[in-house]
Amino acid sequence: MxxxxxxxxxxxxxxxxxxxxxxxxxxxxxxxxxxxxxxxxxxxxxxxxxxxxxxxxxxxxxxYTLLRKEPTGKYLIQVCTDLPCALRGADDFYRRLCRRQGLPPEGGTTEDGLFTVEEVVCVAACDKAPVAQINLEYHEHLTDEKIDAIIAELREKSTEGVTAG
Ligand code: FES
Structure with a gap:
């Protein structure tokens, strides 16, 4: 409302x-x-x-995919798993990401409500897979380590001020 x-x-x-x-x-x-x-x-x-x-x-x-009708985390992580990206391992990358975030293979929202992870089709960066869009910002040539570091940084940023003072 x-x-x-x-x-x-x-x-x-x-x-x-x-x-x-x-x-x-x-x-x-x-x-x-x-x-x-x-x-x-x-x-x-x-x-x-x-x-x-x-x-x-x-x-x-x-x-518009950025208009949401379901409760969505503060950070929306959209991983392209369309065929060209899947051929570069994006679908396995996606499932591993979901597992590490404690989510079912199809994705969802983390327990702390901070991250929603979902599969999307082509985001026009096919030669840079695995690729993720996080709140509209592109992250290309991702590895498990890179995305975990990005998530850790965002999680830390979100709790700054909550724990301080
Ligand atoms: S198919 Fe994944 S970005 Fe184009």
Whole structure:
């Protein structure tokens, strides 16, 4: 559900668009920002604010992989396991990653809620497999050691301030 602050921010954004519907991605970004996924209430609020139907907004959410309808970790790790990457070992790399993170082979969200790991199809870096997109940032030529180091660094960054003071 959009907060008062979210609604004010959305109102400011809407002033820039002659057609409210053009702001749908900005509105969905705002609605998803805090908890990293969209509820049915969020989608209904966005539809109402932009004079769209709930079905239209659902269709847009379904089209963009970065718009999430399931609870998602703070860091979304998307590993390409499409055929060209699989031929370079990306599917085995993915299963090992899931295992080390305590997840089933198909992926999921870590117990601490920080990481969601999932398979995706081509992210246009086929010659650099195994490749992962972590919150839109590309990591190429990955090894088990490299991805573990990235995850450890992100986990440490997330707990900074929580343990301090
Ligand atoms: S098939 Fe994996 S990045 Fe293209």
């Amino acid at each position: 959009l907060s008062q602050a979210d609604r004010r921010e959305l109102d400011d954004i809407l002033k820039k668009y002659p057609d409210k519907r053009s702001a749908v991605l900005s509105a969905l970004y705002i609605a998803q920002r805090e908890k990293n996924y969209l509820t049915d209430d969020d989608i209904r609020d966005v539809a109402q604010a932009l004079d769209m139907t709930v079905t239209e907004v659902h269709a847009i959410v379904g089209f």
